[in-house]
Amino acid sequence: MGHRSRSRHPTLFASEAVDLPPGFHHLPGFYDAAGQRSILVDIRAVLADAPLFQQAMPKTGAPLSVKMSNAGTFGWVTDREGGYRYQSRHPTTGKQWPPIPSSLLELWKKLTGEVIPPNLCLINFYDAEARLGLHQDKGESSLDAPVVSVSLGDDATFLVGGMSRKDPVRRLRLHSGDVVWFGGPARLIYHGVEGIVPGSSSLLTDEGFADGGRINLTLRRIDRPSDEMT
DNA sequence: CAGTCCCT
DNA sequence: ACGG
Numbered sequence: 001m002g003h004r005s006r007s008r009h010p011t012l013f014a015s016e017a018v019d020l021p022p023g024f025h026h027l028p029g030f031y032d033a034a035g036q037r038s039i040l041v042d043i044r045a046v047l048a049d050a051p052l053f054q055q056a057m058p059k060t061g062a063p064l065s066v067k068m069s070n071a072g073t074f075g076w077v078t079d080r081e082g083g084y085r086y087q088s089r090h091p092t093t094g095k096q097w098p099p100i101p102s103s104l105l106e107l108w109k110k111l112t113g114e115v116i117p118p119n120l121c122l123i124n125f126y127d128a129e130a131r132l133g134l135h136q137d138k139g140e141s142s143l144d145a146p147v148v149s150v151s152l153g154d155d156a157t158f159l160v161g162g163m164s165r166k167d168p169v170r171r172l173r174l175h176s177g178d179v180v181w182f183g184g185p186a187r188l189i190y191h192g193v194e195g196i197v198p199g200s201s202s203l204l205t206d207e208g209f210a211d212g213g214r215i216n217l218t219l220r221r222i223d224r225p226s227d228e229m230t
Numbered sequence: 231c232a233g234t235c236c237c238t
Numbered sequence: 239a240c241g242g
Contacts, residue, residue, distance in 0.1 A: 059242040062233035135232040
């Protein structure tokens with residue numbers, strides 16, 4: 001530790017200053033190590049009650065590589081027969097989703113200033129092979145409310161597009177403890193996850209997730225469940 | 231169209 | 239571009 005070796009290469013600063021779309025916010029290092037562990041403990045308890053499960057695309061039945069679960073009044077669910085929808089019960093256990101941990105409700109209020117709390121927390125688990133193609137978070141009735149996202153565990157290459165599928169896409173490296181949120185003009189922006197960097201964080205393995213990986217939490221507000229939304 | 235596959 |  002004898003000398004300062006931090007790079008001050010100008011292009012590094014330039015790449016950090018990537019201009020993101022209006023309404024899209026990246027807060028690197030929002031949670032310190034203790035804060036990350038605290039949320040992960042909450043999520044581990046949620047998952048004990050509402051285990052991760054494999055979802056599938058509407059009509060084709062193509063499986064999603066990201067394993068998911070939910071907390072809140074509603075959860076995001078998709079399968080071949082029913083398509084994208086919000087429902088109050090876990091598809092395999094039949095139980096209602098556990099409540100959203102208070103730490104995440106506080107984050108939502110602190111960040112967005114929204115008076116109405118989120119009622120859906122989607123839990124996404126990425127193993128070494130998991131990806132999530134470019135998509136829009138639509139279907140929610142409340143497009144006024146933003147989407148808030150917390151990254152835990154391994155780094156991810158996040159894709160930030162535009163309002164059209166063919167708009168140019170930026171890559172954004174997300175680290176454990178980062179928070180991203182988007183609303184207003186960015187609420188329907190195309191986004192996705194190109195992949196993770198396996199083994200880049202020890203948070204999950206330290207907290208008992210044997211194989212590591214990445215957990216992402218997304219908070220939203222929806223007004224009602226739905227049978228299908230494409 | 232939150233999927234996979236294949237091509238310039 | 240595809241098929242569902």
